[in-house]
Every structure is written in structure tokens, then in C-alpha cells.
Amino acid sequence: MTITSAPVTGEATKTWSGRSMPRKEDGRLVQGQGAFVDDGGMHGQGYAWFVRSPYAHARIVSIDCGPALAMEGVYAVLTGEEAKAMCEAPFFAIAPPPGSLMQEWPLAVGKVRYQGDAVAVVLADTRETARDAAERVVVDYEPLPAVTDGVAAAEPTTPLLYDEAGTNVAWHGVYDYGDVDWALENADHVVKLDRLHFHRFTSSPLECNGAVVNFNRGTGVVDVLSNYQMPMFAAMVVGPTIGVPMNKFNFVTKDIGGAFGIKIGFYPQIAALALLSKKAGRPAKWTEFRTEHMLSAGHGNERTFLDIEVPVMSDGTILGLKARAFDDAGAYLHYEPLGAVIWSQVVPGCYKLKHVRVDYTEVVTNKCPVVPNRGYSRMQHLWLVERIVDVVAHELGLDAVEVRKRNYVQPEDYPYETPNGCIYDSGDLPRSLDLALELAHVDEWRARQRELGTGSGRRIGIGIGSTLDSGTNNFGQSRIINPELPFSGNGEAAFAKLDLFGEINVNLGTTPQGQGHETTAAQVAADILGVTPEDVTVSTGFNQANNSYVGFSGTYASQFAVSGLGAVMGAAQKLRHQIVKLAAFALQAEEEEIELEGGTARVRGDEERAIPFIGLANMVYTNNAGLPASLLSECDLNARYVYVPPFEVPDTVAKTGNLTLTYASQVHVCVIEVDEETGEVKVLEYAAVDDCGKRINPLVVEGQVHGATGLGIAASLYESLDYDESGQLQEPSFYEYHVGTAMDIPDVACGDIESPSPFTPNGAKGMGEGGGAPLHAVCAALQDALGGGGAVVSESHNHWARVYELVHREPGAPRGVEVITRSGGLANDAASL
Amino acid sequence: MGERATSHAVTVEVNGEKVSRIVAARQLLVHFLRDTLGLTGTHIGCDTGNCGACSVIVNGKLVKSCMILAAQTDGATIETVEGLAQDGTLSPLQESFHEHHALQCGYCTPGMLMSATYLLRHNPEPTDEEIRRGIRGNICRCTGYVNIVKAIRAVSRRQATGGHAVTAAAGEEV
Amino acid sequence: MLLEQVEYVRPQSLDEALEILANDDGAAPLAGGQSLTNVLKNRVASVDVLVDISALGDLAGITRTADGGLSIGACVTYDELDRSAEVRQSHWMLGEVAAHIEDQQIRNKGTIGGNCCLSDPTNNLPPILVALDAVMELRSRSGRRSVEAADFFKGYFATALEPGELLVSITVPQMPERSGAGYASLAVGADAKAMVRAAARVTLDRDHATIVDSRVVLARVAHVPTRDAEAEARLNGADATDDAVRAACAGVADGMQPITDVHGSSEYRRQMAKVMARRAVDQAIAAARGGRNGSSAGGN
Known part of the structure; x- marks a missing residue:
């Protein structure tokens, strides 16, 4: 056999996993050669522009498309009624009734339910013409009263968004674990908080949504080139609505300019574009613009907690919590009410709370629909838990560090089962906290705080945010919302292939948006295949035609390091097995004798007996006459593997089960300075300690920590989405929505602890969302700055005016907190509880 | 150019190459670069001139290309991200962004690099505060700016020790 | 877009x-x-x-006037103001205000004329120009006229400009001896749009002990930059001390009705106007004493 040298370069086999290495993706991105959605297109495409409602709530009396259609260059206009007539069903509902009665179609039908609701979409020959024409679509609205308060929405007297549902409550359920009534009756103290409010904001990826959709009338194939981050979810929702089976969709993503969960929300636009394309007979390209994004792409969940009661022992042991939660889903149930269960992945937060009851109500309001937003649904609850722990410490005069350490799940407790059956896999929270305190120079800041005293007009505050990033969902939790849903478990698929000239290619079902999957997947595959990461090409983005996907494919919910890399490992190992088998045949050796190094298979200890990968590829692809059929059938050099995490279906009645596979932890410490005269807050020092198990590429992991921290700090101090009473968004563009800049967001000192997960193939845990730790830490720092007897920091967003109010609270004004101390309660032996 | 009209002939030099086109008066420079010239490295992240993803250098001045009309640039010399690398060699800033993991999704990166390039041309050894001021107009949602500041700082230090030129891009002397 | x-x-x-x-x-x-x-x-x-009009030579450049003031072309950019040695020498704070307008890209393009003619109450330059007794030079086909900055701003996006009229330059008179200017903003983020701004100018007596003349200008409190005549009256003749300034500024913005929005209530803004005014006046006094402004090196 003649063998030419394979185009495989690089060093000999090494352990690439675990190393900080700069990313393979960067070369194209720093040169402006990325392939973002608006950079591409399809032949013959028109440009789409959505006509959106200026009203929050109104009846659509009439739509006149005539003036728009009369314009030169306009291909088509599609209205909500027309779109509905082309559909087979409304979008699939996650909720049971009454939520399932809150139907959504690709475009608004009959009524608009938020400012920015799409009533029609125009297709024209240029971007400009599309916008010009959209302005000439004449819509006659009859305004209706707007519902903007997420708690009042549930009142029976409040106007309805969906008459057919008869209520604005989309879902309601009680999560009841342990015996909170007993704990409240027997605790030494009960700390009561009236109201805590987690605000609405968006991580607002810098690249807005976009899609080019072609409905090919001849083949029935719908091509979707988009930056959607969970393509098969879109296919599953859109397909039955517009009557397209899965095997007629071709979803493709390339480079994605950030997503943070927000890019799970635009499936209605994809459906509308598909119908528009079908109607016009040409591809429809839509590039969302920022104001459109702020109004309609999706916001993070706003949640109000009421009537919070916390049983606490005198030594600071917190027994549990009780609260009512009202989650405001906005106008349509895009991904909701999944958030109504997803929070329960972290019921006790980082702590050993045993008795928890949360009465949870999901409502609809005349606001932009919510969609997953980095830290989705868990961060709201984790913020509640952190506020509680912090307030308990302040109210009982205990040290905030000690209260946390006392209540943390301890290193020896893992695997730790939470009251609802989730298994925390590993961690070391006390050490994480110590490290964070050290990195933030807390001792020095405490001294400076004392020095400053009162009367200087400035206050220093030090706050801790302990949080969890639960990763790799068990989709069986959706059945706690709706037992009829056909979902459970999770998974991800990958292909590893040795190509004709010995090239190695990996593709998988994820849709990275900056997380560096091309690099980390290459690191993992390189270790298994005895090459360098440069030798492994990882396809950019998702391509349905690759067939490397499962129903849950995508990049969301902190799971890539587990499910994505689990799939890559499996595929690479399968490919390795085939390579070894072929090499053993070619080199007349035993499989056990074959080693892979530098792109060559060789017999251990015999340098003469070696075959490069190109030779093996040649045997299979182009030179296979005479090879044993059994060998060829086993070794096609195309290895597909699906990683499936070990999950059971949760108990939908008790609302228990293991809802996520891994729990990365974050402990953040924040030092702030408050200007008493104005309420301005400046972050003086910030430290973050992340424990996500074994890190595949620490450089990338640290980048994720920086990013989650930056977004959280910005959300806590600068970014908020507010509606006025008529349902008008007050921050509809980056002009009003002040996104944190390089001058607003401080440097972050990072520390790391690696507590490998015992449940994952590589010891890694999903990470990246970060659990909203900065929101917790900033609020705690503010609480610290207010000092004993101060008002409770009850909002997750604290702009200057709010801080000013907190600092200048009238003496005797309500503080929002009450402590009831019981004499003769249980003995202080918390361990017996 | 004296005549008032809805379209105008413009001739510009982009990354060292002279191009002439007829542009609509209403076309923004960023759309001219992206849609007419196919230079899609310059990005659009907002519609109010706040995000800086479209930053380019026109006649030596850093500007947001969504805040000027293409017609206004007749006769101008324009530098975009596509011109930073020379003959396949990344500029020191591009290299440093890569080494320091100063980009994640990469969407803000072209504009960020143009701002950093401009900054170092005018202030070769900026303090951290000056670096942050220099990129104040460029929003990044992925990195918290931590590694971006680090990457720019690293280039300026190298420069201080006489290592690399600030940029290989066309235009002014450093 | x-x-x-x-x-x-x-x-x-x-x-x-x-x-x-x-x-x-x-x-x-x-x-x-x-x-x-x-x-x-x-x-x-x-x-x-x-x-x-951005390339018209008549609207460009910063020149020293015969009486030691500045004549600033309407198309002078914020960056040019920031970096102008002339501006920094005689009106340091004007350059400083320009240096903190948003970001480098905007400073490279945005002009002093545009900043004034839009009359957006959040804009940075109008209050400092009013405090410096600037004069707006207007031209039209039929002639020219001068309007004091304090009279130029008429309301939200409204100015004294008549149809066909163009702001061509802004004259900033030389500051009296022993004078200084100050400027304070309360913004949502660093160098961002302000909730409240205040600009001040004070002139001290020979001993630097007493305020002999003052300007206190509030912005974003009313629709246009507004001089607080009562505060000025309280300052004029007052000691240039923290306490006296604090007392003089305690009544700032009383009776005014700033807007309420997501960033704060009218009442909060009123309080902040007092704080910003006081900080601006304090700065102005320090500048007057330090001779870093207007009063040239001999100001001490």
C-alpha cells in the first residue's frame, strides 16, 4: 500500500483538556470575517419588516394593506388573519388549561396584547422599501385598558388579555416540601418580609434577532438561516402550526452575536417569515432592529414575592421559607410557564433549607413576552433566598458571613439531596466564600468602612452573593407543569468523522454564541484521537443536514460542558475505535497494540509499523476493494454519538425529582460606595469565585464568569425595563436603556475551585449563566451600607433615586420587615431539625 | 456634490482601495459598507448610535458609521476592521484580543478593535481608566470588558518596551 | 436605521x-x-x-477675540473643544464638559452648534454656556444678530432660531479676574445622559473670601437651562465657604417642577438640583482660587 503523508500537523499526543488555550474561532472574528445572520442571504430574497402595535392592548378593527401593496418594489403583505388561515393550529402550548387557552399565532389575530405586538409583515425588494411600505399599512385600533402589574393581573376584577381563558392566571401551583408550618410554629424567630421584587431586564445580545427563511413551494422544504439558539425547539413549535414536518425543515445557524436565552423567543417571527415566503414565493430576510428587539424580542422574567416568612433559630440556622410568587410572563406564553418549575432546580439555594412552601402564580400582562434570560427563573428565586439570608443576618444581628457558612450545604454533604429531590453533585461553598472575601480584600474594606464612620456623606457596603448555576435540565420537570407533556431527560448529539484525506471533522447540535465550542470540542476530540486541537475542525453552528441533533439540541441552560462535550467524547471514542480497528488490520497487529499519535496509528514499540490517518481514510473511502465486509461495515469513519444524562421522570404530584444534573456554584463579593447625597453607587472592588467542576478550558470559563458578572452588575444598577400605566415601554432603545459600559462595570478578580462532578463523563459541570450572583451581591452590599435598622433592600434593581430613598428613609417609616421572636420555642439545637 | 439630490456619486478609499459608487442620500455609511461594498465586518447593534459596533475610522477620526450618511464621505479615507490585518498578519491588537480572550461572540469586536486602534494611535500608553474611556462608546455584552481592557493594556505595554507598532492599519503615524 | x-x-x-x-x-x-x-x-x-454645513470654513475653528474671549465656530466638535489649548487656557471647564460627552466617536463628530440647536434638555453644553454668559451669533440670508445664550433656549427642541437662520458661532467672553466655573451632573451611567445638571460661575473678591458675582444654571430641571436668580442673589456677597454655599443652595429649584420618570421623581430631582448646584459652585470657587479658569495666571 502506498501511503502519502496526511495533512495532519502538530505535536504529539498531549492532554489538551484542562488547558487555557486561546480560541480557534477568534481568527475570523477579529478580522471581521464572522458569518452573522445579516451577513448572509439567499438568492432572490426580499426584505421583511414587521408592522407592530403602538398600543399595549387594543382590538384590531381593520387592516388596510392597499397603500403598501401599491408601492413599487413591494412583494407581499401578510396580516394576522391571513397567517392564521394558512396555519393548521396555534403554537403548541406548554401549559394545561387555562394557559393553553391563551393561544398564540404567528401574527396577532383580533387583538394586540403588548406594545410591539406584530400585526402584519411586509416583504419588499430593499430594506428601505420594506420599512416605507410598513408605514403605509393602515391599522385601525380600538384601545383597551392595559394590564401592567403582575400581581394585580391575577385579581378577578382586572381586565382580561384572553377572554377565552377567563383569567390572566396562566398557571398556578403550590410547591410544598418538608413542613414549613411546623417550622414557623417552632422556630425561635420568624422573619417576615412584605414584598421583594425582581425586576424586568434583558441581557440584550448585541446582535439582534434575524432570519432568512425560504418556503420552497416545489420541495416543501423550509430553509431557515437564523441566529436562533435552540433550533429544534423552534422546529417543534413552528412545524405543527404551519404544517411542516421535521424532515422538511433545514435549520442552520452560523456565528451568533450573543443570545443569553433571549434568542429562544423569536419562533413566531420564523413562522411568520415562512408563511410570508410561501405567499410571496421568495425567501424572506428579516433583520431585527434594536428598538424592535427591546419592544418585542423578549425580556427576562419579572417576579414579585409576597408574604415571605422565614423560620430561624437563634444560632442563625434557617429552617426554610414560605412565600407567594407572582411571575409576570408578559403577553404570550412563549416559553412559559416552564419558568414556573425551572426555579425549583434550586429550591434551597446554596443552603440546607428543609421546609419550603412556594405558592407560585404565572400571570399574563400587556407587556413584552418573557423568554429565558441568562440565569433563567433560578436567579429570581436565588435572589429571594439570598435576600432572605442577608436580611436574617441583619435583623438578628448576626454576621452575614457566619450565617451563610452555618447554613451552606457543607463539602461533606455531597451528593446532597434537596427537599424536592434534586441532587447537588459537589462543591465547597465555605472555601469559595473565604477565597472570595480574600480576593475582594474584605478585611481592609471593613477597616476602611469603620474609619469612614458616619458624617462623611459616603458609606461603604460589603455584600456576598452565593448562588448556583444548575445545568443540564431534565425536561421531565415540564411535566410538573403539565403531566400530559411528552418530554423528559435531555441529550445532545455529535458526529466525529475522518474525512477523505485524513482530516478530522466534528459537528454537533449546539449553537454557540461566544462560548468557544469550536475550541473546547477540539480540545476534547484531540485528546482522544491523538492529534492537536488545530487538527480538529469543528463545524460552526448548527446544521440540520448534519443530522447531529436531538430534540433538545442547542446552547442554553448551562449544559455544553456536560451534554455537548459528552457527545463529542462519545463520538470521538467511537471514531477512535474504528481507526484502531482499521489500523490493526492494516498493520497486522492486535487492536490493543495500536496507539494514535500525531495523526498516525502505530504499533506500540515498533516505529516501522505505522499508518497515517489519510491511509486509513483511503482504505475506507476510495480504495476498499478486497477489504473484509465485516471491517467495512464496522468502520465507516463516521461516528455519531448521543449523550444522554441519567435522569428519571419526576414525580409530578409531589413535584419532586432530580431536575438538573450538575450544580456549579458561584460566590461573589462586592464592595460598594454609596453617595448619601445622591444615592449614586460605585463598585469599588469585585471578586467572583466559580466552581464548575473540572474546567476544559479555564480561559473560556473565566470569560464566562466575567460576562455573567458584567451583565448582573449592569442589571442591578443600570438596566431596567419599565412600563407606564398605559403599557408603554419606557426604555425602548439603547438611548433610554443604559447598557453598562466599560466605565460603569468594574474589573473582576476571579478565583476558582474545582470540585469535579461525579455524575458527568468528564467531571465538568455546565456553567456560564452564573445564577445572577451580582444582583445578590450588590443588594447585600447595599443592605450592609444601610446598616442596622435600615430599610430592607427589596428591589433587585437599585437606581440612584431608589438608593437615595433607602438612605433617607423617614424615621419610623415601614422597613418592610418584621421579626417575631418566640420565647420557649425549640431548643437551639438546630441539628435535631 | 454641490447639487441637491436624492442620490450622489461618492468616491472613497476604503482600506487602501479606491471605490466609486452612486449612493442614496438616505443611506447610512454602515449600510454602504455592509450592503453595497460587502464589508460585513462592520456590525450593527443598535439604532441610536449607542453601541459602537459600527465604529470605523474616517479621515483619521473614529466615528460610528451609523451616524453619518454615505454621501457625506465623498473623498474620504475609510478604515474598517477588514483593513487591520496586513498580508494575513494580524495587527498587535487583533493578536492580543485573541491571546487574552477579549472576545466571545465576536459581534462587538470589529468596532472595539477600531476604537482601541484609534485610542493607541493618540495615546500609546493609556492608563486603565483611559482605556475604559477610550472604549466607552463600544458596548460588549459578553466579556464585562475585563479581558478587553487587559488586551489593550498588553499591547500598549509591548509598545512601551519598543515591541510592536500600534497598528498595521493604513492611516496616520502612531 | x-x-x-x-x-x-x-x-x-x-x-x-x-x-x-x-x-x-x-x-x-x-x-x-x-x-x-x-x-x-x-x-x-x-x-x-x-x-x-459640516465642512464650511466659516463655521470652523476656535479663535481668541480681541477682548480675550473665545469665538467658537458652530461646527467645532466636542473633541476639538476638549483638546483646544485656547479653550483650556481661558475656559477650562468648557473643555472639560465637552470631554465628558458620551464617547470618543460622538465627540469626534458632535458639534457645539448641534448640541445647542437641538435644545435637548439633557444636552451637556447649554448650561455651561449660559453660565459663561455666552452669546450665540446667528446668520440668515437677510442678516445677522446676536442672542444671549440665556435667551437662546426656548423649550424642548425649540430655540430662538427663526426659519432660515443658522447658528454660526458662539462667543464666550473672557471671564473676570478671580473667576472660576464648575459643573456637576447626576447621570445614569458614567458620561451618560443626565437626570440633573448644574453649571456655575463665581467671581471672588481680592482676598478670595467673598463671592462678588455668580451664575447658577440648572439643566434638566426645567425645559431649558435656567438661571436660579435667587440662589445667585444669595451667593453674591456671601462668604466663599462650604457652609455659606450650602445655605445659598438650599433653596435651589424650589418651586420648579422637574419631570418624574423611571430614574426618579420630581422631588428627587429637585433635591439633586440643590446638590449639583452646590457641587458646581464649590468647584467654581476652587477653580477661581486655583486660577485654573478664566482668570488666567494672574488670578491668584
Whole structure:
């Protein structure tokens, strides 16, 4: 056999996993050669522009498309009624009734339910013409009263968004674990908080949504080139609505300019574009613009907690919590009410709370629909838990560090089962906290705080945010919302292939948006295949035609390091097995004798007996006459593997089960300075300690920590989405929505602890969302700055005016907190509880 | 150019190459670069001139290309991200962004690099505060700016020790 | 991002520009475009023709006037103000205010004329210009006139400019001896749009002990930059001490009705106006004593 040298370069086999290495993706991105959605297109495409409602709530009396259609260059206009007539069903509902009665179609039908609701979409020959024409679509609205308060929405007297549902409550359920009534009756103290409010904001990826959709009338194939981050979810929702089976969709993503969960929300636009394309007979390209994004792409969940009661022992042991939660889903149930269960992945937060009851109500309001937003649904609850722990410490005069350490799940407790059956896999929270305190120079800041005293007009505050990033969902939790849903478990698929000239290619079902999957997947595959990461090409983005996907494919919910890399490992190992088998045949050796190094298979200890990968590829692809059929059938050099995490279906009645596979932890410490005269807050020092198990590429992991921290700090101090009473968004563009800049967001000192997960193939845990730790830490720092007897920091967003109010609270004004101390309660032996 | 009209002939030099086109008066420079010239490295992240993803250098001045009309640039010399690398060699800033993991999704990166390039041309050894001021107009949602500041700082230090030129891009002397 | 159909013209001279502006109600001067472009993107104003005045020599440059003041062309950019040695020498704070307008890209394009003519109450330069007794020089086809900055700003997006009239330059008189200027903003983020601003100018007596003259200008509290005459009256003759300044500024903005929005209530803004005014006056006193402003090196 003649063998030419394979185009495989690089060093000999090494352990690439675990190393900080700069990313393979960067070369194209720093040169402006990325392939973002608006950079591409399809032949013959028109440009789409959505006509959106200026009203929050109104009846659509009439739509006149005539003036728009009369314009030169306009291909088509599609209205909500027309779109509905082309559909087979409304979008699939996650909720049971009454939520399932809150139907959504690709475009608004009959009524608009938020400012920015799409009533029609125009297709024209240029971007400009599309916008010009959209302005000439004449819509006659009859305004209706707007519902903007997420708690009042549930009142029976409040106007309805969906008459057919008869209520604005989309879902309601009680999560009841342990015996909170007993704990409240027997605790030494009960700390009561009236109201805590987690605000609405968006991580607002810098690249807005976009899609080019072609409905090919001849083949029935719908091509979707988009930056959607969970393509098969879109296919599953859109397909039955517009009557397209899965095997007629071709979803493709390339480079994605950030997503943070927000890019799970635009499936209605994809459906509308598909119908528009079908109607016009040409591809429809839509590039969302920022104001459109702020109004309609999706916001993070706003949640109000009421009537919070916390049983606490005198030594600071917190027994549990009780609260009512009202989650405001906005106008349509895009991904909701999944958030109504997803929070329960972290019921006790980082702590050993045993008795928890949360009465949870999901409502609809005349606001932009919510969609997953980095830290989705868990961060709201984790913020509640952190506020509680912090307030308990302040109210009982205990040290905030000690209260946390006392209540943390301890290193020896893992695997730790939470009251609802989730298994925390590993961690070391006390050490994480110590490290964070050290990195933030807390001792020095405490001294400076004392020095400053009162009367200087400035206050220093030090706050801790302990949080969890639960990763790799068990989709069986959706059945706690709706037992009829056909979902459970999770998974991800990958292909590893040795190509004709010995090239190695990996593709998988994820849709990275900056997380560096091309690099980390290459690191993992390189270790298994005895090459360098440069030798492994990882396809950019998702391509349905690759067939490397499962129903849950995508990049969301902190799971890539587990499910994505689990799939890559499996595929690479399968490919390795085939390579070894072929090499053993070619080199007349035993499989056990074959080693892979530098792109060559060789017999251990015999340098003469070696075959490069190109030779093996040649045997299979182009030179296979005479090879044993059994060998060829086993070794096609195309290895597909699906990683499936070990999950059971949760108990939908008790609302228990293991809802996520891994729990990365974050402990953040924040030092702030408050200007008493104005309420301005400046972050003086910030430290973050992340424990996500074994890190595949620490450089990338640290980048994720920086990013989650930056977004959280910005959300806590600068970014908020507010509606006025008529349902008008007050921050509809980056002009009003002040996104944190390089001058607003401080440097972050990072520390790391690696507590490998015992449940994952590589010891890694999903990470990246970060659990909203900065929101917790900033609020705690503010609480610290207010000092004993101060008002409770009850909002997750604290702009200057709010801080000013907190600092200048009238003496005797309500503080929002009450402590009831019981004499003769249980003995202080918390361990017996 | 004296005549008032809805379209105008413009001739510009982009990354060292002279191009002439007829542009609509209403076309923004960023759309001219992206849609007419196919230079899609310059990005659009907002519609109010706040995000800086479209930053380019026109006649030596850093500007947001969504805040000027293409017609206004007749006769101008324009530098975009596509011109930073020379003959396949990344500029020191591009290299440093890569080494320091100063980009994640990469969407803000072209504009960020143009701002950093401009900054170092005018202030070769900026303090951290000056670096942050220099990129104040460029929003990044992925990195918290931590590694971006680090990457720019690293280039300026190298420069201080006489290592690399600030940029290989066309235009002014450093 | 996509503008309405519009015409564009780049006149070769100021007279040509004035001619076009005089003949067409739908003509809008385009200088730096850092606000106008947003207006056009939002399609909230209808413009027939954009008259590009950004390259007109008559509107460029900063010159020293015979009496030691500054004449600043309407198309001088914020960056030019920031970096101008002339400005820094005689009116340091004017350069400093310009240096903190948003970001480098905007400072490279945005002009002092545009900042004033838009009359957006959040804009940075109007209050400091009022505090410095600046005079706006206007031209039209039929002539020229001067309007004091304090009278130029008429309301939200409204100025004293008549149709066909163009702001061509701004004259900033030399500051009296022993004078200094101050400026304080309360903003949502660093160098961002302000909730409240205050600009101040004070002149001290020979001993630097007493305030002999003052300007206290509030912005974003009313629709236009507003001098607080009562505060000025309290300051004039007062000791240049923290306590005296605090007392004089305690009544600032009383009776005014600033807006309430998501960033804070009217009452909060009123309180902040007092704080910003006091900080601006304190700065101005320090500057007057330090001779870093207006009063030249001999000011001490």
C-alpha cells in the first residue's frame, strides 16, 4: 500500500483538556470575517419588516394593506388573519388549561396584547422599501385598558388579555416540601418580609434577532438561516402550526452575536417569515432592529414575592421559607410557564433549607413576552433566598458571613439531596466564600468602612452573593407543569468523522454564541484521537443536514460542558475505535497494540509499523476493494454519538425529582460606595469565585464568569425595563436603556475551585449563566451600607433615586420587615431539625 | 456634490482601495459598507448610535458609521476592521484580543478593535481608566470588558518596551 | 436605521447654505449629525433636504477675540473643544464638559452648534454656556444678530432660531479676574445622559473670601437651562465657604417642577438640583482660587 503523508500537523499526543488555550474561532472574528445572520442571504430574497402595535392592548378593527401593496418594489403583505388561515393550529402550548387557552399565532389575530405586538409583515425588494411600505399599512385600533402589574393581573376584577381563558392566571401551583408550618410554629424567630421584587431586564445580545427563511413551494422544504439558539425547539413549535414536518425543515445557524436565552423567543417571527415566503414565493430576510428587539424580542422574567416568612433559630440556622410568587410572563406564553418549575432546580439555594412552601402564580400582562434570560427563573428565586439570608443576618444581628457558612450545604454533604429531590453533585461553598472575601480584600474594606464612620456623606457596603448555576435540565420537570407533556431527560448529539484525506471533522447540535465550542470540542476530540486541537475542525453552528441533533439540541441552560462535550467524547471514542480497528488490520497487529499519535496509528514499540490517518481514510473511502465486509461495515469513519444524562421522570404530584444534573456554584463579593447625597453607587472592588467542576478550558470559563458578572452588575444598577400605566415601554432603545459600559462595570478578580462532578463523563459541570450572583451581591452590599435598622433592600434593581430613598428613609417609616421572636420555642439545637 | 439630490456619486478609499459608487442620500455609511461594498465586518447593534459596533475610522477620526450618511464621505479615507490585518498578519491588537480572550461572540469586536486602534494611535500608553474611556462608546455584552481592557493594556505595554507598532492599519503615524 | 427618502446637498459657502435654508422650510442643517441622524432614523421629523454645513470654513475653528474671549465656530466638535489649548487656557471647564460627552466617536463628530440647536434638555453644553454668559451669533440670508445664550433656549427642541437662520458661532467672553466655573451632573451611567445638571460661575473678591458675582444654571430641571436668580442673589456677597454655599443652595429649584420618570421623581430631582448646584459652585470657587479658569495666571 502506498501511503502519502496526511495533512495532519502538530505535536504529539498531549492532554489538551484542562488547558487555557486561546480560541480557534477568534481568527475570523477579529478580522471581521464572522458569518452573522445579516451577513448572509439567499438568492432572490426580499426584505421583511414587521408592522407592530403602538398600543399595549387594543382590538384590531381593520387592516388596510392597499397603500403598501401599491408601492413599487413591494412583494407581499401578510396580516394576522391571513397567517392564521394558512396555519393548521396555534403554537403548541406548554401549559394545561387555562394557559393553553391563551393561544398564540404567528401574527396577532383580533387583538394586540403588548406594545410591539406584530400585526402584519411586509416583504419588499430593499430594506428601505420594506420599512416605507410598513408605514403605509393602515391599522385601525380600538384601545383597551392595559394590564401592567403582575400581581394585580391575577385579581378577578382586572381586565382580561384572553377572554377565552377567563383569567390572566396562566398557571398556578403550590410547591410544598418538608413542613414549613411546623417550622414557623417552632422556630425561635420568624422573619417576615412584605414584598421583594425582581425586576424586568434583558441581557440584550448585541446582535439582534434575524432570519432568512425560504418556503420552497416545489420541495416543501423550509430553509431557515437564523441566529436562533435552540433550533429544534423552534422546529417543534413552528412545524405543527404551519404544517411542516421535521424532515422538511433545514435549520442552520452560523456565528451568533450573543443570545443569553433571549434568542429562544423569536419562533413566531420564523413562522411568520415562512408563511410570508410561501405567499410571496421568495425567501424572506428579516433583520431585527434594536428598538424592535427591546419592544418585542423578549425580556427576562419579572417576579414579585409576597408574604415571605422565614423560620430561624437563634444560632442563625434557617429552617426554610414560605412565600407567594407572582411571575409576570408578559403577553404570550412563549416559553412559559416552564419558568414556573425551572426555579425549583434550586429550591434551597446554596443552603440546607428543609421546609419550603412556594405558592407560585404565572400571570399574563400587556407587556413584552418573557423568554429565558441568562440565569433563567433560578436567579429570581436565588435572589429571594439570598435576600432572605442577608436580611436574617441583619435583623438578628448576626454576621452575614457566619450565617451563610452555618447554613451552606457543607463539602461533606455531597451528593446532597434537596427537599424536592434534586441532587447537588459537589462543591465547597465555605472555601469559595473565604477565597472570595480574600480576593475582594474584605478585611481592609471593613477597616476602611469603620474609619469612614458616619458624617462623611459616603458609606461603604460589603455584600456576598452565593448562588448556583444548575445545568443540564431534565425536561421531565415540564411535566410538573403539565403531566400530559411528552418530554423528559435531555441529550445532545455529535458526529466525529475522518474525512477523505485524513482530516478530522466534528459537528454537533449546539449553537454557540461566544462560548468557544469550536475550541473546547477540539480540545476534547484531540485528546482522544491523538492529534492537536488545530487538527480538529469543528463545524460552526448548527446544521440540520448534519443530522447531529436531538430534540433538545442547542446552547442554553448551562449544559455544553456536560451534554455537548459528552457527545463529542462519545463520538470521538467511537471514531477512535474504528481507526484502531482499521489500523490493526492494516498493520497486522492486535487492536490493543495500536496507539494514535500525531495523526498516525502505530504499533506500540515498533516505529516501522505505522499508518497515517489519510491511509486509513483511503482504505475506507476510495480504495476498499478486497477489504473484509465485516471491517467495512464496522468502520465507516463516521461516528455519531448521543449523550444522554441519567435522569428519571419526576414525580409530578409531589413535584419532586432530580431536575438538573450538575450544580456549579458561584460566590461573589462586592464592595460598594454609596453617595448619601445622591444615592449614586460605585463598585469599588469585585471578586467572583466559580466552581464548575473540572474546567476544559479555564480561559473560556473565566470569560464566562466575567460576562455573567458584567451583565448582573449592569442589571442591578443600570438596566431596567419599565412600563407606564398605559403599557408603554419606557426604555425602548439603547438611548433610554443604559447598557453598562466599560466605565460603569468594574474589573473582576476571579478565583476558582474545582470540585469535579461525579455524575458527568468528564467531571465538568455546565456553567456560564452564573445564577445572577451580582444582583445578590450588590443588594447585600447595599443592605450592609444601610446598616442596622435600615430599610430592607427589596428591589433587585437599585437606581440612584431608589438608593437615595433607602438612605433617607423617614424615621419610623415601614422597613418592610418584621421579626417575631418566640420565647420557649425549640431548643437551639438546630441539628435535631 | 454641490447639487441637491436624492442620490450622489461618492468616491472613497476604503482600506487602501479606491471605490466609486452612486449612493442614496438616505443611506447610512454602515449600510454602504455592509450592503453595497460587502464589508460585513462592520456590525450593527443598535439604532441610536449607542453601541459602537459600527465604529470605523474616517479621515483619521473614529466615528460610528451609523451616524453619518454615505454621501457625506465623498473623498474620504475609510478604515474598517477588514483593513487591520496586513498580508494575513494580524495587527498587535487583533493578536492580543485573541491571546487574552477579549472576545466571545465576536459581534462587538470589529468596532472595539477600531476604537482601541484609534485610542493607541493618540495615546500609546493609556492608563486603565483611559482605556475604559477610550472604549466607552463600544458596548460588549459578553466579556464585562475585563479581558478587553487587559488586551489593550498588553499591547500598549509591548509598545512601551519598543515591541510592536500600534497598528498595521493604513492611516496616520502612531 | 433606515431613513426616509431625503435629499442631500453640500453647499460650498455659508451664503449658499443660507440661501437653501431660506428657500425651503423642509431644509435642515446637518453638522455633526450625532442627534439629527437619530431623529431621521426614528422618522420622527420630516426633512426634505439635509444641508451639510459640516465642512464650511466659516463655521470652523476656535479663535481668541480681541477682548480675550473665545469665538467658537458652530461646527467645532466636542473633541476639538476638549483638546483646544485656547479653550483650556481661558475656559477650562468648557473643555472639560465637552470631554465628558458620551464617547470618543460622538465627540469626534458632535458639534457645539448641534448640541445647542437641538435644545435637548439633557444636552451637556447649554448650561455651561449660559453660565459663561455666552452669546450665540446667528446668520440668515437677510442678516445677522446676536442672542444671549440665556435667551437662546426656548423649550424642548425649540430655540430662538427663526426659519432660515443658522447658528454660526458662539462667543464666550473672557471671564473676570478671580473667576472660576464648575459643573456637576447626576447621570445614569458614567458620561451618560443626565437626570440633573448644574453649571456655575463665581467671581471672588481680592482676598478670595467673598463671592462678588455668580451664575447658577440648572439643566434638566426645567425645559431649558435656567438661571436660579435667587440662589445667585444669595451667593453674591456671601462668604466663599462650604457652609455659606450650602445655605445659598438650599433653596435651589424650589418651586420648579422637574419631570418624574423611571430614574426618579420630581422631588428627587429637585433635591439633586440643590446638590449639583452646590457641587458646581464649590468647584467654581476652587477653580477661581486655583486660577485654573478664566482668570488666567494672574488670578491668584
